[in-house]
Amino acid sequence: MAPRTVDLRSDTLTHPTQAMRDAMFKARVGDDVYGEDPTVNELQEMAAEMMGKEAALLVPTGTMGNLTAILAHCERGAEILVGDEAHIYVYEAGGASALGGVAYHVIPNSPNGELPLPALQRAVRPIDQHAARTQLCCIENTHNRCGGAVLSLQYLASLKKWADTRSLPIHMDGARVFNAAASLDVPVSEIAKHVTTIQFCLSKGLAAPIGSMVAGPRDFIDKVHRWRKMLGGGMRQAGVIAAPGMIAMTDMAKRLHEDHRNAKLLAEGLSEIEGIVIDKTCVHSNIVLFVLSPSDLSEDEFLAGLQQQHVRMIQFGPRMIRAVTHWQISQADIDITIAAVASVIKQGRTSGLMSAIKHLGLTSNGYGGPAR
């Protein structure tokens, strides 16, 4: 039998738990386009209550959740304030612009995932016939490209105060907001209360096979519903998706601190390997970013070497590698991963030395001169 792979590429790779599979099997269903799926309705009520919002809607993906939210907030020709490292800006195919005529006003993210208030202040357009209308501020929590950074409650409170004085709504891409809540050890509503609307994913670290939720004021959710329909996201017997979604928000959310502990253990282990650059104090949730220091080992060679040892990660930028912990990664897997990284780096150094030796026509005994 092939050895099991320790797959740290993403928490989206998680398979549904047995309890989720059982719940899917037994789910009561109806036609959700008619609003008649009891399990979807239950999930939506549960999501709204957990987020402390009036209403919530199930959508197929986080990308559709963010897109429908932006379209519901903004009119054509509007501008949204968004971070340069935000998933909405980097990975969502420019959807708000292509489909909603909404422009992205991009602000550099701080390394801790924040959008600094002075930069936001400068970016807000004046009320003037020449200017686009600034209609939304988008933040991300936890912040994927900022290494799973968790926005502090103090920052969120100050952002809300700033936005309220300008009547500017805030949308949170909270794909991993339950990780943020676990990291801060607060109910998720303590985070969501600082934003007007939120999107969160059931299908990442929470292990549901599919689904995201959008939550906010009822009239906003009505608009999101219409956009979801227009985008072809109306679903029929979606109770089979909603049933595992409820387990995701309850049982699976409760165990996320285990993934955070494993991420910290991984970062600590990696920090002891020569050839890896990592700030282990920056790991606050389930995402670990590290840099391969200059060596003969390319990113592809490093990842291929790891894969040979049945460990997988992904490249996340020049010399930057990302590993994400989740419920299918145990503490023993972290030990396996640290040993695999150490061995790949060591092999890389040896083979790099060997190719340098060959290239220079040196002998491997280190004395130089033609090989005998």
Ligand SMILES: Cc1ncc(COP(=O)(O)O)c(C=O)c1O
């Ligand atoms: C921060 C963030 N937002 C949104 C999404 C989009 O989710 P989906 O893949 O379900 O469209 C992701 C996906 O990885 C994400 O990491």
